[in-house]
Amino acid sequence: MKRLKLGMVGGGRGAFIGGVHRIASRIDGRFELVAGALSSSADTAAESAADLGIAPDRSYSDFRVMAKTEADRSDGIDAVAIVTPNQMHAAPVIAFLRAGISVICDKPLCATLAEADEIAAAIKSSSAHFVLTHNYTGYPLVRHARRIIANGELGAIRVAQIEYAQDWLAKSIENEGQKQAAWRTDPAKSGGGGAIGDIGTHAFNLLGFVTGLKTEALSADLHSFGTGRQVDDNAHILLRMQGGAKAMLWASQIAIGNENRMCLRVYGEKGGLEWSQENPNVMSLTVHGEAKRILTRGGAGFGDGSQLWTRIPPGHPEGYLECFANIYTEAADLIEGKNDGAMLPGIDEGLQGMQFIDTCLRSAKNNSEWLPFGLKKS
Amino acid sequence: MKRLKLGMVGGGRGAFIGGVHRIASRIDGRFELVAGALSSSADTAAESAADLGIAPDRSYSDFRVMAKTEADRSDGIDAVAIVTPNQMHAAPVIAFLRAGISVICDKPLCATLAEADEIAAAIKSSSAHFVLTHNYTGYPLVRHARRIIANGELGAIRVAQIEYAQDWLAKSIENEGQKQAAWRTDPAKSGGGGAIGDIGTHAFNLLGFVTGLKTEALSADLHSFGTGRQVDDNAHILLRMQGGAKAMLWASQIAIGNENRMCLRVYGEKGGLEWSQENPNVMSLTVHGEAKRILTRGGAGFGDGSQLWTRIPPGHPEGYLECFANIYTEAADLIEGKNDGAMLPGIDEGLQGMQFIDTCLRSAKNNSEWLPFGLKKS
Amino acid sequence: MKRLKLGMVGGGRGAFIGGVHRIASRIDGRFELVAGALSSSADTAAESAADLGIAPDRSYSDFRVMAKTEADRSDGIDAVAIVTPNQMHAAPVIAFLRAGISVICDKPLCATLAEADEIAAAIKSSSAHFVLTHNYTGYPLVRHARRIIANGELGAIRVAQIEYAQDWLAKSIENEGQKQAAWRTDPAKSGGGGAIGDIGTHAFNLLGFVTGLKTEALSADLHSFGTGRQVDDNAHILLRMQGGAKAMLWASQIAIGNENRMCLRVYGEKGGLEWSQENPNVMSLTVHGEAKRILTRGGAGFGDGSQLWTRIPPGHPEGYLECFANIYTEAADLIEGKNDGAMLPGIDEGLQGMQFIDTCLRSAKNNSEWLPFGLKKS
Amino acid sequence: MKRLKLGMVGGGRGAFIGGVHRIASRIDGRFELVAGALSSSADTAAESAADLGIAPDRSYSDFRVMAKTEADRSDGIDAVAIVTPNQMHAAPVIAFLRAGISVICDKPLCATLAEADEIAAAIKSSSAHFVLTHNYTGYPLVRHARRIIANGELGAIRVAQIEYAQDWLAKSIENEGQKQAAWRTDPAKSGGGGAIGDIGTHAFNLLGFVTGLKTEALSADLHSFGTGRQVDDNAHILLRMQGGAKAMLWASQIAIGNENRMCLRVYGEKGGLEWSQENPNVMSLTVHGEAKRILTRGGAGFGDGSQLWTRIPPGHPEGYLECFANIYTEAADLIEGKNDGAMLPGIDEGLQGMQFIDTCLRSAKNNSEWLPFGLKKS
Known part of the structure; x- marks a missing residue:
């Protein structure tokens, strides 16, 4: 090799x-x-x-x-x-x-x-080739969730709740020399968005990746709570998606008590599932009328082919670095012509992220006006 | 006695x-x-x-x-x-x-x-006397959360996330002779609202009870997913509250995998807390810069006076019936002139709930328009 | 009525x-x-x-x-x-x-x-009639666990881990006028056992109730950690049960951070289950080769007849008082001749509890010698 | 570099x-x-x-x-x-x-x-140099737990409960060509012990690493539940440790529903803590009379120097591979003369593990006789 x-x-x-x-x-x-x-x-x-x-x-x-x-x-x-x-x-x-x-x-x-x-x-x-590191899509159970939904196990999707909550910007540490905070809260460097760009785009991307649905319109209420802060640090966003599905997206960097709580819940006609980044090796799945099941990374029902996304047996936790490594490893496969990169985020996801930031900023400026979300393709 | x-x-x-x-x-x-x-x-x-x-x-x-x-x-x-x-x-x-x-x-x-x-x-x-059984306000830790916030331990409130998710109406069982479902989904009997009336009012009331803040405006996206259903079974609501606080409220009766998941999270300048109805004997509290603490009903730091709200030692769970009993017991005290009912929900909370339903329905009819929420006092 | x-x-x-x-x-x-x-x-x-x-x-x-x-x-x-x-x-x-x-x-x-x-x-x-309030047997999911095992869903039982951990006697508060601590730690009043009598008998009873197995022998290591304390406040016990099953029982009143953590885990040839008293409305069940399922009180798969043991829908927690009420209500049925009290603890359970205390004390005195546990019948 | x-x-x-x-x-x-x-x-x-x-x-x-x-x-x-x-x-x-x-x-x-x-x-x-990969000692919060105890924050240790439960040997898959199972259950290859060697030594090592206490005697009840299996697949062990502390150790490979549940709980005069391998980025710590605190890897109170043991911010989970990498990285430092390997398991831990296996086997053969555990030093 x-x-x-x-x-x-x-x-x-x-x-x-x-x-x-x-x-x-x-x-x-x-x-x-x-x-x-x-x-x-x-x-x-x-x-x-x-x-x-x-x-x-x-x-x-x-x-x-x-x-x-x-x-x-x-x-x-x-x-x-x-x-x-x-x-x-x-x-x-x-x-x-x-x-x-x-x-x-x-x-x-x-x-x-x-x-x-x-x-x-x-x-x-x-x-x-071009690969964009929306790394959370590399978590094995995120991919399994996508597959479950694509297989129709939840039926038509009705509602999704996605959130990404942090607290590291609860105080305005950008004024105290914290380098990571400084550029992320400087509109000239971040591109105008604060939390919506830094973590909201991750949440938005994950929502689309797992549900397989495009967003058709959104309404955003953005706010800056940090003293003197020039970009949003809390975003409350409603979304209307393909096929009549509805979603709520919350991104916050001032929610004290949350480190990197990115949590996705999806509900369809036939079932619902839930996954959270801070303990990413488990996911719950409920089929209507049945008991909730706890799926584990690599455990029962994980599915053929999924072993490519994980390295060690279930019960031995993998984490953020391994999900990120999945992106790199598939990028290597793509570059070497060994796969087609179907699971890899790329320019389409990048354009959608940029449109997400832009649409949120425009909606928020106009009192949370619903704006169409015309997904451009590259 | x-x-x-x-x-x-x-x-x-x-x-x-x-x-x-x-x-x-x-x-x-x-x-x-x-x-x-x-x-x-x-x-x-x-x-x-x-x-x-x-x-x-x-x-x-x-x-x-x-x-x-x-x-x-x-x-x-x-x-x-x-x-x-x-x-x-x-x-x-x-x-x-x-x-x-x-x-x-x-x-x-x-x-x-x-x-x-x-x-x-x-x-x-x-x-x-008149008492309205917004019974969730009777949970000991809900009251403790209210007191923590009233004492300023979280500082000025910035963001609240409140949700009440059920799944018992995922199918349109009102068409199959289920009596509870039938009247609750009949606009003539329920008063026009579906989930917003049945559980949304509980969530809205809890939000106000715990934060002590009035809602100033809201924007609602309501939807009926159940086949042939005439009232909302999923409600996505943004709220703007006193002092610049923002909130999201989600009420759903079609979120498969949720029984009665009523969860409240509140974040202020100095701290955050989280409580969930399905395991109501614990609550987390994080002061900025400190480790998260798990408060228990009756446990360390529960506070003087709180023992009135609970009957048995911490670690022995109390539940929904005991929180409901707290309302009844305080109603007895009120009727007997032994207390002033300060913690009891009454006509003001009832009026606010009715205005909440009405405002949500009007906002939703007009594409989630932000509407002022003029709280009437009795 | x-x-x-x-x-x-x-x-x-x-x-x-x-x-x-x-x-x-x-x-x-x-x-x-x-x-x-x-x-x-x-x-x-x-x-x-x-x-x-x-x-x-x-x-x-x-x-x-x-x-x-x-x-x-x-x-x-x-x-x-x-x-x-x-x-x-x-x-x-x-x-x-x-x-x-x-x-x-x-x-x-x-x-x-x-x-x-x-x-x-x-x-x-x-x-x-005579009823002994081993009240934990009144928890609906405890009874459901017993039924699952009796139905053979776990296969032959191999291993059980039962524990009851508290911390209220971590300090020797019996010397400070705490009335409950005083009689419980006075050998003349408690009967010789400390933690083994007060909570160990509950754990031992629950083990037998759920597994349906009799204990054949036990080895006990008892200790008093509280300064000047005359009865055990920590008990480490190994048990050998019918059919070759093995169990560990831990009872402690000095395990700081535990309020009333009574937790039972049972493993058989075909599956395993787990239940904990502090959040008693959920139980996990794993069938070999399948994903873990989360059973809830009154939820999917709860079973015919079980509704007698609960009053409100799943997702609304019941607690310690309701499990205790189940004992009383069945006692009423027994007294009124409406049932045979098959689920109620009585004199047999009482005798076994006394023999458990006695056998533990004798084993501990002789360096944890294995002693046969000849269950006397009334 | x-x-x-x-x-x-x-x-x-x-x-x-x-x-x-x-x-x-x-x-x-x-x-x-x-x-x-x-x-x-x-x-x-x-x-x-x-x-x-x-x-x-x-x-x-x-x-x-x-x-x-x-x-x-x-x-x-x-x-x-x-x-x-x-x-x-x-x-x-x-x-x-x-x-x-x-x-x-x-x-x-x-x-x-x-x-x-x-x-x-x-x-x-x-x-x-010689390094033994008792890798669980590389988990950041395991090291933090060791430091908390060494600092006296729990006071004198009284009780420890350590368990390592798996279920992959619930069926006798060694008879079906599973290579990992085959050598691990072959006494000639494993060294005589089954679960006690494969995972019990990990548990025993972790107990000593975190508490800093030596084991003075043990009593072991070992059993083989797998059909035709020649080595133990379930081990129930009582331990007496330095200073009068008592411990229970459970190692099982047939506990259905457990993947790699290695859980350590330690209780002292002043406090208690709990950590579990399957979600290793959190640990609970309770100081007597205070609310339980949830410590996170890299979060508040994680301590100076600890950042060497972790690579990414709190809330982004690290896992088994990173804890294993900590052992390798410190081995590199040791080989390059950059540290003294004080945190690294080596020959002493190896000898103790071998003595643990040997003592358990001898105790079990003699009806769980208490045997002194004379720790040899290299």
């Missing part, structure tokens, strides 16, 4: 999500990190590269130089991970795609709808 | 909530059921009275006769429980109040706003 | 379990408390009787006088509840049985094996 | 724990697998090596050749993972230690006490 060569843009010292991507790329041994433009500061880039065992000649301070150089090398990278803040996604994504290098990009896609269109165009004209 | 004499209107053979009221009235030994107009059918009334050990001469088939006769007896009833379907509340409530007999009425208050005003007027001109 | 007339011995002001018996007797309206020897102090007895609305001429300070007088009255009591400390059970039990009055006695049966034999003899020669 | 070079003995196609070790070694990027004697079959060894990207010249079919060859290479391995069945641990462990190569060995240490002594001697005379 040969490892794919991976580069990274962003993710230098002091960053958060870059480290997650690196672990995720390593877990199944399918990638080897060999190049990086880890920081826009040349010094930080070089030091960060040294930390990670990247050879000095493959540490870049300019992602454009990196894209060109790596494309020209015979041992150049097969894929690049883009883990910069949102407003710095579009340029490197496009540069690497144009250089024919596959891109694994953190979410949300970018900062503006205009950028999103440019990325979509770049993907169309590139031979390389 | 002398027992108060209790009468009952409704609650004959085949009824549900009447039996609950009877148990609740007995648990603390403060009431003795001695009279009843248990059914509008004379035969059923008599048979039901015999079942319950009510003397034949105090079994009535007409509540007006009962009110008059009992008021005239030297050993007449001190209070009457009204446990008929919603659209049959107003007339008996008014009749007994006019007869000077205290009323303990099931919720929602009645079927129309006009009736509600009549009841309010009758209360004003009566010397008797 | 006529109410049975109930008397009570013990349970005056300051007592605990007497109040529980009174509520339990009232919940279903089958008993009316009309007489009592509520305290051995004449003053306390009279005051306590007045509190409870017992007529002065039916308040007694001597239970023997009460037994004789009530037996002689045409409106005398049908049954008496014995709620005194353990060492004061035998005499009143025997006195009332001899007077032909049915007895509902708190557990454990009494203080010594010799007393137990006397009680058994008195029962044999009396026309009245 | 330079990666350490890792070899592996065992872990070829069809094996289980080898794959876990490989992932664990990769997660933090501290090891690179470069050599292996992955199977005693030369063909399987070569194919397995190719699967894993090991160069053909570093795939060995004989671990002795591997030890010698790698020791002689200038780029030879720094450490070797021994992941063969129990009875094939001792020989390779000793061979690599003698070759000066550090050893990371799966548990239990080996198959016999005599082998254990030989391993201990080899460690003494080697300059290389």
Whole structure:
């Protein structure tokens, strides 16, 4: 088994999500990190590269130089991970795609709808692949939930309740030098959305992934509770979905007592299910008229093929890093032509996320007006 | 200790909530059921009275006769429980109040706003008391949550999430002869609302009881999923409350896998708490920056005075019947002049519930328009 | 429906379990408390009787006088509840049985094996009934578990884990004037056992009730952790049961963080189940090779006939008082000849409990020697 | 950062724990697998090596050749993972230690006490390090529990309840060609113990790790429920520990409904705590007289230094693979001289585990006789 060569843009010292991507790329041994433009500061880039065992000649301070150089090398990278803040996604994504290098990009896609269109165009004209790390779709039981619904076990979907609650922004720590909080609450860097962009897009994506339904309209009530905060930190959103289904989406970063409580509940004509990210190895499923069943990752009824999504027996918990690794491993399969990436989030999910942010912001500005949600396809 | 004499209107053979009221009235030994107009059918009334050990001469088939006769007896009833379907509340409530007999009425208050005003007027001109059995306010930890918030332990409230999910109407069993389903889904009997009236009013009342905040506006998306159903069975509601707080309220009777999942979460500047009806003897409380604490009914920190709301040591669960009994026992105290009924739901809560139903129906008809919620006082 | 007339011995002001018996007797309206020897102090007895609305001429300070007088009255009591400390059970039990009055006695049966034999003899020669309030057997899901096992759904039982953990004796509060702790930790009053008598007998009884298996031998390691305490406050017990099943029993009153955690797990060849008293409305059941199912009180699969054991729909929790009321209500049926009391604990369970205490004490004294457990039948 | 070079003995196609070790070694990027004697079959060894990207010249079919060859290479391995069945641990462990190569060995240490002594001697005379993968000690909250107890927050320990329940051997699948079951239930390969060796040693080790207490005596009741099974599949064990503490240990592989339920509860004079492996990111802690607190991995009160044991923020679950990776990462630090391995299980824990198995077997053979547990030190 040969490892794919991976580069990274962003993710230098002091960053958060870059480290997650690196672990995720390593877990199944399918990638080897060999190049990086880890920081826009040349010094930080070089030091960060040294930390990670990247050879000095493959540490870049300019992602454009990196894209060109790596494309020209015979041992150049097969894929690049883009883990910069949102407003710095579009340029490197496009540069690497144009250089024919596959891109694994953190979410949300970018900062503006205009950028999103440019990325979509770049993907169309590139031979390389594009994967967006809506990583929660990599949880084995999330995928099992999707399959249960696709198989019709719940019947036509009626109602979904999705929430993603955190509390780390309960105080305005962006004013106290917390770097992660600072860029996420700066509208110029985040792209205008706060909680709706950072975690709301995850929730929205999960809702669509599991139910298989498109959103047709939404009504959003957004609010900033943090003192002096310029972006939303609490979002209350109603959704109307295909086939008459209705959903509620709650995203909050000020709900004290919640760490990363992302919880999805889906109810159909014939049954209901419930899953929560903080204990992701169990899911409940109730068929109408029967007792609730507790499904476990890898346990009874988990289904053929699902063992690809998990590494260890049921009862030994897998977590966030393994769900993230599933995305990386399937990206490797996609790049190597071993699968078609059907389960992988990509540009469509990215565009939908950007439209979700935009539609929420417009609805909220107009007193929660219901707005149609015209899902653009790439 | 002398027992108060209790009468009952409704609650004959085949009824549900009447039996609950009877148990609740007995648990603390403060009431003795001695009279009843248990059914509008004379035969059923008599048979039901015999079942319950009510003397034949105090079994009535007409509540007006009962009110008059009992008021005239030297050993007449001190209070009457009204446990008929919603659209049959107003007339008996008014009749007994006019007869000077205290009323303990099931919720929602009645079927129309006009009736509600009549009841309010009758209360004003009566010397008797009026209690509305929003029984969930009787749960000890619900009261403790209210006190925690009133004490400022959570700081200013920012967000509340309240839900009441059931699944017993997932199928349209009202078409199959299920009596409870039939009247609750008949707009003429329920008062127009379905889930919003039957359980939404409970959720709305609990939200106000615990947070101490009034609702200023709401936006409602109501839907009927049951085939041929004429009232809502799923309600998605956004609320804006005093002081800038925001809330989401979900009431559903088609969410398969939920029996009576009424769950309240409240988040303020300084902390958050969570309570769920299905396991009501625990509540979580998180102060910002500290570990979550699990409070138990009667356990550490439960507080002085709270022992009045519970009968047995922590770890021995109390349930729905005991919370209902708390309402009855405090009603006895109120009638005997031993307390002022400050914790008891009454006409104000009843009016608010009726306005809640009305406002939701109007908002939903106009595409979830935000409507002001002008809380009328009795 | 006529109410049975109930008397009570013990349970005056300051007592605990007497109040529980009174509520339990009232919940279903089958008993009316009309007489009592509520305290051995004449003053306390009279005051306590007045509190409870017992007529002065039916308040007694001597239970023997009460037994004789009530037996002689045409409106005398049908049954008496014995709620005194353990060492004061035998005499009143025997006195009332001899007077032909049915007895509902708190557990454990009494203080010594010799007393137990006397009680058994008195029962044999009396026309009245005897019920022992091992109340946990009244929980609906406990009875459902018993039925599941009796039906063979778990196959032959292999292993059971039963525990009852409390923490109220973590400190030696018996030295600080806590009345409940004082008599329970006084070997002269408790009968020699501490935790094994007070809660261990409940656990042991539940184990036999649910599994339907007799214990054949046990090995006990008892310990007193409380400073200066003379009875065990922690018991570690191994059991060998009929058919080769093995069990562990843990009873502790010093396990900080546990209020009344009584938890039973049973595993057979074909399946396993688990139930816990602190959230008694749910139980898990796993059939080998299938997903775990969550059974609820009154929910799917609860079974015909079970509705007799519960009063309200699933999702509305019942608790400790309702399980206790089930014992009283079936006792009423038994006394009225409406059932045979097959589910009710009685003298056999009482004798077994006494033998359990005795065998544990002897085993512990001899370094946890395995001792045969010859279950005597009454 | 330079990666350490890792070899592996065992872990070829069809094996289980080898794959876990490989992932664990990769997660933090501290090891690179470069050599292996992955199977005693030369063909399987070569194919397995190719699967894993090991160069053909570093795939060995004989671990002795591997030890010698790698020791002689200038780029030879720094450490070797021994992941063969129990009875094939001792020989390779000793061979690599003698070759000066550090050893990371799966548990239990080996198959016999005599082998254990030989391993201990080899460690003494080697300059290389020895780590035993009692991986559960790598869970962040397990370490936090140990620290809480070491800090005296629970006071003197009184009682501990430890259990490890599985159900995968409920049926005798060893007779149906299940490879993992076959060697684990073959006394010749497992070393005599069944559940006590496979999972009981984990439980026993965790008990000592967290409480910091040595076991002084034990009494074991072992049983084989599986048809035709030659080793124990259920173990009921009582323990007496230093300072008068008492413990119960339950290990079972036939408890249907349990996947890998390893649960530890510890109670002291001042408090109690509880942790369970299946949801390892939370732990409860109760200080006497206070409400129970829910501690989370990385959450409030997690403590300075603990961040070394975790990679991502609280609320994003880590699992079994990350706890295993903590062992590998600290082994890397130990080998590189960066820490002293104080938290790492090694030969002492290995010897204790072997003595635990031996003592349990002897006690069980003699009717659960209490046997002293003389902990040998290496």
